[in-house]
Amino acid sequence: MGRGEAIGAHIGIDLGTTHSCVAVVRDGRAVVVAGPHGDRTTPSILARTDDGAWIVGHAARRQAVTNPQHTLFGLKRLIGRRFDDPEVVQLARTAPYRIVRGDLGEAWVRVGGVALSPQEITANLVRHLCDTASAALGAPIASAVITVPAYFDDAQRKATRDAAERAGVPVAALLNEPTAAALAYAVSRGAGRATIAVFDFGGGTFDITILRADGDVYEVAATCGDTFCGGDDIDRAVVDEWVRRIAADHGIDPSADPMALQRLREAAESAKRDLSAADAVDVAVPFIGETAAGPVHFETRLARADLEALAAPVLDRLEAPCRRAVADAGVAPGDIDCVVLAGGSTRMPAVQRRVADWFDASIARDVHPDEVVALGAALHADALATGGARVLVDVTPHALGVEVDDGAMSVVVPRNSSLPASATRRYKTLRDGQTFVDIRVYQGDAEAVADNRYLGRFRLGGLPPRPAGDAQVDVTFAVDVDGLVRVTATDVVRGRAASVEFSSDVLDEAAREMSREQNARAAHVPAEPTAPEPAVSPPPASAGASAAPATPSDAEPAGGDRGPRDAVVDSPGPAVPANPVPGRTSPSGRATASRRRARRTTLGRSYLSERSTAVRLDPASRSASGRTAVRRRPTAAPPADEPPPDPVRADYEAAAKADLFARLGLHWTDPPTRLGPAIADLRRRYGPGSDAARRSPDFAARRLALAEEAYTRLSTLAGRRAYRVDELGVDVRAAAELLEQQARLDLRRQDVADAIDKLRAAQDLFPSAARKAMVDELVRQAHALGIKLGHD
Numbered sequence: 001m002g003r004g005e006a007i008g009a010h011i012g013i014d015l016g017t018t019h020s021c022v023a024v025v026r027d028g029r030a031v032v033v034a035g036p037h038g039d040r041t042t043p044s045i046l047a048r049t050d051d052g053a054w055i056v057g058h059a060a061r062r063q064a065v066t067n068p069q070h071t072l073f074g075l076k077r078l079i080g081r082r083f084d085d086p087e088v089v090q091l092a093r094t095a096p097y098r099i100v101r102g103d104l105g106e107a108w109v110r111v112g113g114v115a116l117s118p119q120e121i122t123a124n125l126v127r128h129l130c131d132t133a134s135a136a137l138g139a140p141i142a143s144a145v146i147t148v149p150a151y152f153d154d155a156q157r158k159a160t161r162d163a164a165e166r167a168g169v170p171v172a173a174l175l176n177e178p179t180a181a182a183l184a185y186a187v188s189r190g191a192g193r194a195t196i197a198v199f200d201f202g203g204g205t206f207d208i209t210i211l212r213a214d215g216d217v218y219e220v221a222a223t224c225g226d227t228f229c230g231g232d233d234i235d236r237a238v239v240d241e242w243v244r245r246i247a248a249d250h251g252i253d254p255s256a257d258p259m260a261l262q263r264l265r266e267a268a269e270s271a272k273r274d275l276s277a278a279d280a281v282d283v284a285v286p287f288i289g290e291t292a293a294g295p296v297h298f299e300t301r302l303a304r305a306d307l308e309a310l311a312a313p314v315l316d317r318l319e320a321p322c323r324r325a326v327a328d329a330g331v332a333p334g335d336i337d338c339v340v341l342a343g344g345s346t347r348m349p350a351v352q353r354r355v356a357d358w359f360d361a362s363i364a365r366d367v368h369p370d371e372v373v374a375l376g377a378a379l380h381a382d383a384l385a386t387g388g389a390r391v392l393v394d395v396t397p398h399a400l401g402v403e404v405d406d407g408a409m410s411v412v413v414p415r416n417s418s419l420p421a422s423a424t425r426r427y428k429t430l431r432d433g434q435t436f437v438d439i440r441v442y443q444g445d446a447e448a449v450a451d452n453r454y455l456g457r458f459r460l461g462g463l464p465p466r467p468a469g470d471a472q473v474d475v476t477f478a479v480d481v482d483g484l485v486r487v488t489a490t491d492v493v494r495g496r497a498a499s500v501e502f503s504s505d506v507l508d509e510a511a512r513e514m515s516r517e518q519n520a521r522a523a524h525v526p527a528e529p530t531a532p533e534p535a536v537s538p539p540p541a542s543a544g545a546s547a548a549p550a551t552p553s554d555a556e557p558a559g560g561d562r563g564p565r566d567a568v569v570d571s572p573g574p575a576v577p578a579n580p581v582p583g584r585t586s587p588s589g590r591a592t593a594s595r596r597r598a599r600r601t602t603l604g605r606s607y608l609s610e611r612s613t614a615v616r617l618d619p620a621s622r623s624a625s626g627r628t629a630v631r632r633r634p635t636a637a638p639p640a641d642e643p644p645p646d647p648v649r650a651d652y653e654a655a656a657k658a659d660l661f662a663r664l665g666l667h668w669t670d671p672p673t674r675l676g677p678a679i680a681d682l683r684r685r686y687g688p689g690s691d692a693a694r695r696s697p698d699f700a701a702r703r704l705a706l707a708e709e710a711y712t713r714l715s716t717l718a719g720r721r722a723y724r725v726d727e728l729g730v731d732v733r734a735a736a737e738l739l740e741q742q743a744r745l746d747l748r749r750q751d752v753a754d755a756i757d758k759l760r761a762a763q764d765l766f767p768s769a770a771r772k773a774m775v776d777e778l779v780r781q782a783h784a785l786g787i788k789l790g791h792d
Helices: 058-062 086-094 118-137 154-166 177-189 231-250 258-274 304-329 349-358 372-386 504-522 587-597 647-656 672-686 691-695 697-714 717-727 732-748 752-765 769-784
Strands: 009-014 019-026 029-032 045-048 054-056 071-073 098-101 107-111 114-116 141-148 171-176 193-201 206-214 217-226 280-291 294-303 338-342 362-364 391-393 400-403 409-413 421-429 437-443 453-460 472-479 485-491 497-501 568-570 615-622 628-632
Touching: 009 118, 009 177, 009 372, 019 118, 019 372, 029 372, 045 058, 045 118, 054 058, 054 118, 086 098, 107 118, 114 118, 118 141, 118 154, 141 154, 141 177, 141 372, 154 171, 154 453, 171 177, 171 372, 177 193, 177 206, 177 217, 177 338, 177 372, 193 304, 206 304, 217 304, 231 258, 231 280, 231 294, 231 304, 258 280, 294 304, 304 349, 338 349, 338 372, 349 362, 400 472, 409 421, 409 472, 437 485, 453 485, 453 497, 647 697, 672 691, 672 697, 672 752, 691 697, 697 717, 717 732, 717 752, 732 752, 752 769
Parallel strands: 009 141, 141 171, 193 338, 217 391, 338 362
Antiparallel strands: 009 019, 019 029, 045 054, 045 071, 098 107, 107 114, 193 206, 206 217, 280 294, 400 409, 400 437, 421 472, 421 568, 437 453, 472 485, 485 497, 615 628
């Protein structure tokens, strides 16, 4: 059966932050697939019921007011992100649902007493969209093109694909949202040759893309954006203003009431939409709270000018990415023929005025901003399925490179490189007799690797023991059209090579490596032992020295054996692209390459500063740029035949030295209600039949035994009191006061149930009448609001 003869529908899915849309090509035209009630978009909202079932879309939205803490929205802002990302920390302060740290340090969501990853939850949305489309089309879904923000990094793209695959959807490709919008516009217009700017401002993300269309060839010139800037931020600004006014006028705080806050959110979003056409709207939210004088009703009149004033800080963030994209594309604003608006937030008149000011071009006002991305995705899905002649050339949104010894990013593939992309850079050894190199790979646009995303590491061994500088290594990056990265290191002399592809397994292992070291540091355990070897003097004119020789295996994925640091330097030659595109190197890319060529630095510095080996400056040795070089005290090399450390063993060793609470993944201030879920989770992860038990049965059993011991000792009030005083040295009065402070913080975050847990724990530790009265009043208020606490 030919590729174009596959049975089933080939659809495009715009997986949005606030709304999602599905489209398909019929009779050569892309059309939106409407739902059973004629809905052309679906709210990206999910709710979990008490029995674990999921409510999706409009039904989930309807029950959000009465079930705010179990209603999830905006998950696109969490997918593929780490829990400690600043944007996630900010979102956790305002989201009505609870954002928690996942198994590998990712941002997860706790709902219904269960912690789930964003991709697990999003899979239910994708499944719902595909089931609805399949029913409407009368055919199964054969494949789907799913759109992502252009500025999504590799981990976010991988997590999005993972969500679709969990839903059982064959993913034909991932497509950048602005590229999809430009494709839909150009195809509908039959554009011959044009330079198009796509301004994609949705509910949670912003992208700006400059694209050149020439017949059936569509080439992205540059892209930029902000994955945490959208219409939701404008809604939040309006709600914050209303909360301040209610508190000032009535002395109550609606933000402490999840139901009241959800009602204000819905009113703010509705008012914002209405103000795209009206000059002012009346807002009424009855029974927003209660005082001694009776119920409080919130009524106000919101003018468009007031909305625009509140939205100004958000809209101000849009200009810099636009100017950067235009500069990277090498065009002037006057060279742009048309601006395509995508995303519902572009309906705001203030947004359209700013776009008109920034770009000297006409705005395509006949494009539906909520549907244009899905239509473009459907066109691409159809072309992939039928082998159409349309050529689509996208770009890398972020630079890719390796770490050098001063903690800087040595860029190999600049951002905005055409996909598929391939580039090679040559490095050389710095120490006599060096037999291997470790290569640490990063993605991002910052000069310091600490500000970029760590993808992983691998090792090239078997280098001939030569004098410093004689052994040379070519590092080649290859990026496919979906943005998946493969890195290869080749011994220039012998042709020996090692490579790694940053697939889901490798990225997960990279996250495990970071998580293991964070756990080790938390338990005061060194991430790796250091040997008391003297510092090796660097060769003359070199930038550093590496560790003692070793002969490891040829290639190890991220998270494998962390042996001695390698040391190689940039050769004088520049990065050599394997598929150069004339005129495609951005000014910023050329400047970056120039800076890198001027700096002779070493590869292999640890990606976390806490892992760095001891260093001292050698004023007699300077790099080619004149900067003081670094002499490094190496770490001890493991035996060549030693297997890579098992993650279960690493976790056991950390837990063995941790306090009892840390063995359960808790802190001593956590309330006792967390003990049960914590031990249940560890039994699932390390008990009989688990992956850990199959991989390392002895260590898994010992790890679980440590957890069971901790649970037994901490499961009684007397045990917790004794442990805090006797072994942690924590006074129970101080512990109770700290718990009460955390409870007040929970209340500001609308985590009423958690606040009650902490106050009850504080009452157990150090009883007081005031604390008991506070708990009783909170419970009364919670029941009055219909919140099911499950703690009575």
